[in-house]
Structures are given as structure tokens and as C-alpha cells.
Amino acid sequence: MSMSDSGHFGIFGGRYVAETLMPILADIEQAYAEASQDPAFQQAFTQLLETYVGRPSPLFFAQRLTEAWGGAKIYLKREDLNHTGAHKINNTLGQALLAKRMGRRKLMAETGAGQHGVATATAAALFGMECRVYMGAEDIIRQAPNVKRMELLGAEICSVESGTRTLKDAMSEALRAWVAEVEDTFYVIGSAAGPHPYPSMVRDFQRMVGDESRRQYMAISGGKLPDAVLACVGGGSNAAGMFAAFEKDTDVELIGVEAAGYGVGTGKHAASIVGGQVGILHGSKSYVLQSAEGQIQNAHSVSAGLDYPGVGPEHAHWAQTGRVAYHAVTDEEALDAFFSLTRLEGIIPALESSHALAEAQKLAKEYGSEAAFVINLSGRGDKDMETVLQIMKEKHESD
């Protein structure tokens, strides 16, 4: 597992937090460095991934989608099949194992789509730990099923009423809370964002997604690599896990897909790389949606898990070096892709993942039928059904 010692990715990353948190971050860094060298830790993690999460998740050739899009062959990495329904559980189990190793009995987390909250609550239940989840009041409404799951799992849910009442504010509130409970609580960050060592650690805990995909695709293709690998980018954890494994395969195009909301031009979007500037938010330097002065701007995306004005620092670095191309797709394009996968393959994707699908649809023809895309289907869409049905209803009424 690789990470820069200072926690920087080029000019990005770092550890921009209140002094109170600095010592605990150093402790976590240290404990993680040890754990990642400890075969017992790795074995416990791997065993949980296999018997509890259900890994490896399959790589599925989406034949009807491929036909419909008329170009590159579409392979889906089925993180939607993981226990709790998204890639998030990989990371929370890793962090919970680390928390246990560090002797912590309490977990806390921020959540947007609720997937990370559910995954943290799940890990807490599994390890017999307490769990508190910070979630924006708006997201509590639009991701109701996940709220119910957290309740049943015994987590305490703190409704965050400040700001846009979405993921950004949940994370701010979580940081505030952590400062107060830093002595006994492990903060399980849900994406490859936040202060060092989180971006590297979360990437590492998601890296099996890419490693498996690479192995699976090579097995299917007789040793070839895919032409492009696509993943949606909110904070960037599912994409980082995917890209890390293909980073050195320079022939493989890596494409991160951000949420363009109503369109990057409208200012109502969540595309921090495509439409933001360098800034510092929630502990690290990266691309941020902000005013000219540096006030953080509200993100907008139909997808709660992408509705965040920042992005993990390694993505900022990959964008700057050009190793990964970042595109953005609108709410509407993502919804179209949501329906395509649902109706053509019988898989209801998360709205987050639908962004990666939508970009693949745009590029499929251009790449042609000789090409192959591996797309990370980062989660299932059960949590989004109410949102989608509501939009369908509104569309129907305005027709």
C-alpha cells in the first residue's frame, strides 16, 4: 500500500484541520501503517470481504446495454452486490478493523446517500461498537430507506440542519463532533477525501475493486486490458479504488465522472474538478466549488452521494497530471442511464453509479465495438427509487 509520507499528492492533499485533531491523525496514520504491514490484519480484512461482503463481486458483461449503445462492450463491476449495496462497506470494514486495533469502541461517520452511514452502522454492529452518523436533513428525506436501515442497525442519526443540509454540512458537523470526542471515537470517513491519511487509506481499502476488475477482465479477454475504466466521482473513493489498480497501465484510459447537475454552466452542479478551483475543504487541498473569494459553494446533484463541493486530493492530482480524464454528466443524462440499465439489464443502479454509465453511453460509439469499457457499478439504486419515481411523476404531470 503506497502513500506519500507527507500525505500530499503533488500540490494536493495534506492535513488542514484544527490542532486538536492533529495528534489523532498522526496516531491513525501510524496505526494504519502498522496494520497494513500486519498479515493478521490483512487476513482478517480479506476474510470479512469474502464471507461477509461477498467478494469478489462479479464483472458482468451487459449485452443488451452494449447493443443498445451500439459501441464499446460494457462490463459492469458489480459493487451493487456487496453486503449493504455499495462499495462503501469495503472501506468501513477496513476502518472499523483499524479502530478495533486502536482500542476504540465508538465509530462516527458523515453520510450523504446514506450508503456510507449504513456501511459504518453495519461495521459497528458487527464489531459491537457504538455508532453515530451525521446526515444532512435534506438527505435524510431523499434517502429514507437508508435512514431506516441505520435505525434498525442501532446507529444514532444526527440530523444536520446547517447550510444546504447535505453531505458537505454533514461532514462539517462530523468534524466538529469529532473534535469533542476525539479521545474515544474513531471517525470513519466515507470517501477518499479529508485529511491525511484518509485519502490514501480509503483508496487502499477500496483498491480490491480495481484489482479484481483487472484480474477478471484479463481472464475474460484472454489477457487483454480494457480500453477504458469509468467510475463516478463524488469524494472519489470508488473511483480511486478502481483507478489505483490501473494507474500504471498507461494504455488504459481512466475516466472519472462528476455530477454536472443542471449543467456545469448553470452553476448548479457538483463537478469540483471540471467546474471548480483549487482550494482547501474538510482537511485537504483539492478542487473545490467556491466563490472567487473562497467561500464554499453549494453543490447540486440529483444524486446525494455526489452532491458535494469537493473531491479527494488524489483525483485533483490525477487531473493535473492528466493520468485520469474527468468529465461531468447532468442529472438528466444520469437518469436516462439509470433507466437504461434498469430496463435493459434488470439492474437498478445507484444514481451515483448512473453517472458513470451515462458517460459510457456518450463514449461507446466513438470507441467502437472492438473496444471494452469496465464501469464501476458502485452501488444499487434501492435507496434512490423514491427520488426517481418522484421525478417520473413530475415529468409525467408536466407532459
Add this chain to the structure above:
Amino acid sequence: MSMSDSGHFGIFGGRYVAETLMPILADIEQAYAEASQDPAFQQAFTQLLETYVGRPSPLFFAQRLTEAWGGAKIYLKREDLNHTGAHKINNTLGQALLAKRMGRRKLMAETGAGQHGVATATAAALFGMECRVYMGAEDIIRQAPNVKRMELLGAEICSVESGTRTLKDAMSEALRAWVAEVEDTFYVIGSAAGPHPYPSMVRDFQRMVGDESRRQYMAISGGKLPDAVLACVGGGSNAAGMFAAFEKDTDVELIGVEAAGYGVGTGKHAASIVGGQVGILHGSKSYVLQSAEGQIQNAHSVSAGLDYPGVGPEHAHWAQTGRVAYHAVTDEEALDAFFSLTRLEGIIPALESSHALAEAQKLAKEYGSEAAFVINLSGRGDKDMETVLQIMKEKHESD
């Protein structure tokens, strides 16, 4: 794949349907017999199970549950991790492949918990077929998330207003509808029930659950077999798939768990074997909840998927020969087990599967810590969250 030629299991089974349906049942029997001998069919099925469903599903050692119950080691067969969240998808893919082979473009299904409806709608989407699902009006309310999923998947949902407005009536209505559309529609029955060849065919399409469990347990235990295998029994498909693989291992106790609702003594239950008599319902002879005269009685279970007054005929036979022991657990016991698994292991089980867990809890001490149970966790409980939260609320209010 084994089945009796006449479609009987001892005195049970058979084909008690209107004349109109007899020819199509013979066609299905024939087509299935051919398909089950055709390597291409088997290969297509296996491939879908691996890359689409996510098989094999893991066998998970539930350590905290084992400790809490203080006896036999608890292993869970994780059918909850399957695509769409239950064992039902195994069977619907098998039947949809058969329908395709027979040139049908339309599927229909009955559903109780909605899992089978979702699984059928999913298979229909995957194969580009039309799909109509019959569901009791009562179940449409208590399994709302699954109704949304079916809608999104493009299935037409027919609300059944007759009788108790649950699974029994949905199946009656489906049989009525099938008679009218028998020329172009394949009826995908959701359990190991109904007229021959469905009970055998569905058991065969679920048999990998048992085969995998057997292989996985042996790998874990160094070649031993578990002491007991438990599964909940509604119509009996998940249990049949499990038991078929262990049937000849006479040292392995097989335990089917029916729903005792408010208690078998109260008459408000769904335990057809434990509390019913031999009768004929929905196409086969088996145990049925009925009045002395033979009028079918209403079942009751908190779990929509078990809320059915009949049971697959092979179970009736296993009960009669004594190969499988059938017990029944109450709504309350099942709910307790639901919470135990949720809170101790971070797995929210289906209420159906919670019945099997509850029976394991009862037996764990008696068997002692040297013993091992393999329990089929037939599905996840996302669909049941509203029901459970509602019950929690009512309990809370009445306290």
C-alpha cells in the same frame, strides 16, 4: 436433476389444474426435461448465476450470534447477497431461460413478499420480455419497496383484491390469468409449489444453494458435515434447494421452519405442515390450512413471503417420511431473531429468513458448542423495514 415421472412425491404432488392448462404443463415438463440435459442451457444458467446473481454466495460464520445464543456454531448461507436480495432470482433466471427456449416473450408471476415479483421482473428485463406480476393488495402495502422496484423494472403490477389480498389470492389470480394467456405467456411460479413440474423444477433451480453450502461447509470444517441445516418454509423453495443437497446425508438433520404467526394454537398462523391437513391447493396435493370441510383458511404471518396456507408437495413428503423435521416459530420469535442478527452481525435479514434464525436460537443450546448449524439466510430485510419499524413503534407506544 431428479423428479418422479408422474410428478408425485409419495401421495403428494400431482397436477390439479383446469384442463386448459394441462397441455402447457406437459410442454413445460418436456422442455424442462430437455433443457436439463442440454449443456448449453446449463452453461447459460451457470454463467448468469456467477456474473449476474453473484454466486456462489458466501457461507458466513456468525461469531457474535453464536456467542449470544451460547451453543451450536451458526453459519449463514448468504442468499441475501444475491442480485435482487433473495434466493428467488436463482429460480426466475432458470425459468426465464426455459421460457426463452420455448419461444415465450411474456412472463407472469404471483408474489407475496415481492421478492419473487422483483426477481421475475428482473429476469424479464434482462431477457427483454414483458412481465406481469399479481400481488395481493395487502402485500402491496406491506412490501412497498419491492413494488417500487417492479415498477422501475417495467413490470405491470396487478393488485389482487380478492380473499385475504395476500399471496394465496395472488396465486389464484395468476392461475386465472394464465388460463387466458396460456398461448403466449410463461407462468413463473415462485416457490416449489404448484402443479407438476414446478415443484421439482423450482427445487432443481434452487439446488445450488444447498450444493454450495455443503461444499463450503466441508471446506471450512475439513470435510465434516454440519449437524443441522435449517431453512424457512413458505412455499418451500429455499428450503427445498437446501435440503435436496443434504437429503442423502442421513446424519445431517434437516429442519424446515414454518410461520406460527400468533401461535399455531390460535389458528392465526401459516404453518401448513405443523398445523394443516392433507388437501389440494393451487395444483398439487400437500398440506393445506383448511376447515374441516376443505375450505382454504387464511394464513397469518408477519412475513409476507410465508403468509400462505399451502406448502410444496415435496415438503409434505419429507414430513411424512420423517427425513425433514418441521417446526414453527411465532411472529414475535422471528422478530427477536431479526433484531439479533441486525444488531449483532450488521445483517438485516428478511422476516422470512428470520424464522429459520429463531428456530436455530431455540435449538442452539441443546445441540451445544460442538455442533454446527447451516442456516439459509434466504433474503435481506430491506423490504421489511417499514413493517418492523411500525411494530417497534406500536410496541413502544403500548409500553
Add this chain to the structure above:
Amino acid sequence: MNRIDAKMQALREAGRKGFVAFLTAGDPNIDQSEADIRAALDHGVDILELGVPFSDPTADGPVIQAASLRALEGGMTLPKVLDLVRRLRKDYDQPIVLFGYVNLFFRYGYEQLARDAADAGVDGILVVDLPYEESGEMADPLRENGLHRIPLAAPTTSQARLRMILSDAGGFVYYIMVTGVTGARQFVRADLGERLTAVRSVTNLPIAVGFGVSSGEQATTVATSADAVVVGSALITAAREGRLTECVQEIRSGIDKAVL
């Protein structure tokens, strides 16, 4: 001679077509049901098909489902259906066929049922969900008690299958005109004549055609090729709307028009 055979022979000799009326026994209660049946038998019905109400009538459409439910709520049971037959027999000699679902008969016991039914004056039994393959156990007791097992044939039934299922049947063949459940329909299938010719090629039994006939006009069309016409849902609806006699008369005259 079984009353069904006698009636069919008489109709044939008179050059007439038969009118088979289906009514659910006990709908909406036992007394009114008996009055309805008597009215039907008084106004030109040749054969009575008496539906034994069942909780889960999977071959029936909404009208007969509702009738079954009313009858059950009205307290009707299989023994009481037999009592009703016994009372009717005092005043009527039209053949009576019990029409029902297998579970009730199975629970009652096939032997006992055949004995009690024959004793009450029943002439045949039609079990909707007991196809030929499963009917073995019931066949002997029926035969021993002089009751006909009335076979059903459907548009989906092949010639080979027809040959099999009609091999030991008696009374008449109940030909299901539609692929679907019971209930009034507006049409008569165009190929009905052809279909019946196919049936006749394997049996000499008379053929009654049912499922869907609801008007005098349809009855005329059907009676043109069938030996008898079965009407059920339409009669039940008429009975509940207080115009059963008119409906019986309309069907009767519709049937009779076919042979003018």
C-alpha cells in the same frame, strides 16, 4: 338410465338443443338460491349444473367468485348442497350435475361423496381442477354409484389428449369455448364449429359448450354447432338483479332459434 343420458337422448330425438344452467348453490343464501334454481328449472332449463361454493375458485371469473363468497357467507356447505338436491328432486326430474373444486370432494371422501350424491339425486360430477390424470381415485366410486364424471375439454386440448380424457367419460363433454375463466363475453369464437367437429371425431358423447355465453344471440350461435349450451355468470348476474326468469327465457329462446 342416468338422467343425463335420458335427457340428452330425449333432446336429440326431439331435434332440440339443450340448455345447461349453472347456478352457485347457496347464492346469496340457501333459501333464495333454492327459489332461483326452481325458477330456472321452471322456465326451460334442461340440465342443472350446481356449483359447490369453494373459497378459492381458481377457474372462475369475478361473477362466480363473488357468488361463491356469498354462498359461503350464507352458510352453504357440501352436505347442505346435497340436501338442496334432495329437496329439488322431489319436484324436478332434470339432471343435476355437481360442479366444484377437488379439495372439497377430496376432504369429503370420494366414496362417501359418490354414495351421498347418488342418494340425493345427483347425476354427474364435474371437477374443474381434477384433470383426467388425477381422476383415477374418483372414477370407480362414481361409476359404482351410477354417476357420470363429466369431462372438460379446452381449446388447448390436442386430439391425442381428447382421445385419452374422453375414453371413460360419460354424460356429455363440457367444451370450454374460451381460453380463460368463467364469465360473460361478447363473442363466440369463429372456429367453434371446427373445434367441435374435432371433438366429435373422437367421441360420440353429446357436447355442451360453455364459458362466456351471456345472450340469446350467442346462445343461438353456439347451439348451431353444440348439443347444449351452458350459461352461468350471466344467469347469476340476472338473478342478483331480479331478472333471472327473463334471462332464462332469453337463453332458452336463443337456443331454440338455432334449430328453427
Add this chain to the structure above:
Amino acid sequence: MNRIDAKMQALREAGRKGFVAFLTAGDPNIDQSEADIRAALDHGVDILELGVPFSDPTADGPVIQAASLRALEGGMTLPKVLDLVRRLRKDYDQPIVLFGYVNLFFRYGYEQLARDAADAGVDGILVVDLPYEESGEMADPLRENGLHRIPLAAPTTSQARLRMILSDAGGFVYYIMVTGVTGARQFVRADLGERLTAVRSVTNLPIAVGFGVSSGEQATTVATSADAVVVGSALITAAREGRLTECVQEIRSGIDKAVL
């Protein structure tokens, strides 16, 4: 000499403890904010910590979060904060420390900020979320412009770490009394004296203690071991309730009691 150093030296020489007042610049609007600040400076405040409002103040409790929001809605920006300092400098010579979050300063540019702030009359800068390790880029411009980088120390900060983070700091050490965000609290931690002794063992800088002080009594207790007491949320609440002067006076006399 930097005004902070001068003030601290004067206090020490006078045997007094300092009163550091935190107010969010621009809360609830620019004019009222200026009036509030003047009132505070007029009634015994030794050092002004001027909060630069930020959209996402992750180290602040509800009171200062709300103040930031009001200030932003009132049109406050970093350049306007500097204008405010410039106006205050005409009438006051108390040291002024800008207190803010790194993103605003980063976007403004550290060089530019250091120049403009010094020019306006600012004496030090405290960046809540810019720990020692990340402060390198900002350190030179501040030094070159004669501004102090005010370091924060927390209860979680180890001795080794204290030594590092205080190595090139100036002005005073801001010691965070609680593990938690800003906001009024009812207690003073019992081991405060001990903690401060530990800090003093690695630095000669004076120590201001803040986070949670909200009453004259608490101020007395804190001032017993600290060189200065920082009060923020309590002042903001008082200002919004129209009793800022009273609150300033209460704190002032609380502090002064510590050395009687």
C-alpha cells in the same frame, strides 16, 4: 515592536491579565459590527480577535456559525474586513488578530494577504485549520510583513508536538481549553494549571486561553493560570441581545479579580 508583543509586555509589567475579545467581523452587518467592536475596545478589551466569516466554519459551535452566516449575508468579505481594520486603527491601538479559515487566505494569496493585512493595521493571524505542518507557505510572508502567526495548542497536543509547533511562532499561544468546538461552557477544566505549566515548559510566549469561557467567574479562574483570557461566543450572544458592554465589563472585572 509588534503591537501584540507590546501589549503583552505592558500587561506583564502592570501585573495584569489580558482580555482577548473575539467578534465575527460583519455580524450582523458591517455597521453594527463596527459599532460592537468599538464598544468592546472602549470597555476594557486588550486584544481584538477579528473573525473572518467563512461559509464552513468547522471548528466553531452554533453561535459563531450563526454569526458567520449573518456576516456573509450582510455582505462581509475579506477585503472588507481589512477595510474595517483600517477604520479601527484610526481610533484604537489595541492589537488586532485576524482569525479565520485557511481557504479564504489561500484564495487571497498569502503574500498579498500579509502585505494588505499589515498595511491595514493587523498584528497577527490565526488560522484555525492550518496546523504547523501546513503553515510553511504562509510563514515567510507573515514574518516579512511583521505579522505574528498565532499558534493553537490543544489538550491533545503532546509535549514533543508543542515544542515543534511553538518553535517559530510569535505573539502568544492560543491554548484551547476544551476538546471541542467554540461555544460557551459552564466549567473550566480542573487541570488547566497543570496543562499551562506544560506549555510554559517549552515556550516563553504568553498564553491566552479560550474556547468555552462565558462568565466573569470562569474568566477569574482561567486568568489565575493564563496570561490572557479569550471570550468569543459569549460576547456574540451578548451583542445580539444588546448587552455587549455589560458582558465585556463582567469579563474584564472577572479577569482583573484573578490578580487581586
